[in-house]
Amino acid sequence: MSSGTFLQDALSGRAGVSDIDAYVDAWHDSDSDLSLHEYLGLTWDEYRLWVEKPESLRYIVAAHRHGVPVSEELQSSVSERFALAARADSSNEAESVLSWLQQTGRL
Template sequence: MEGRLMSDFITLCLQEKRRPEEIDDYVDAWHDGEPALPLHEFLGMTPAEYQLWVQAPSILPLILDARRTGKDAAGLIAQFNALHHG
């Protein structure tokens, strides 16, 4: 995997060229390479999305859904939590 020569992981997932469960391969490639980008940028995440994903990796499908619909993942998660824990 060549840093800037490839699409980021999130973009590839949205294009259905990668599956969410393949994210560990991308993280490994970042660690194995000479990263020119922070991991969140390499994966194609915003800092807020990355923070959510680090705290709860199972949130990745929600991040992808938010991207597909043009919504903010952090906002959607906050709304979800308010509905289910409020």
């Protein structure tokens, strides 16, 4: 694990979404003055979304990669669901997260 945030490392390819737990563990083991969401490189809203819907993390990272809000990334993923058969599972996941955001009034 590098000295960057989870998000920085995920965007540079040094970490995958499954590595976030190691970053959380490192935060617990550190004496950092940063809150966990800051330590991970997430905004408060992104952190809340990830805590409540862990499957949203891949879309949070993708949104940063594309320079768009997470909601836009999710909507894009849902609209492309039939583009590639191999992406069907992740599109259904995106649709689920997007639907949840709408049901909770966050979109």
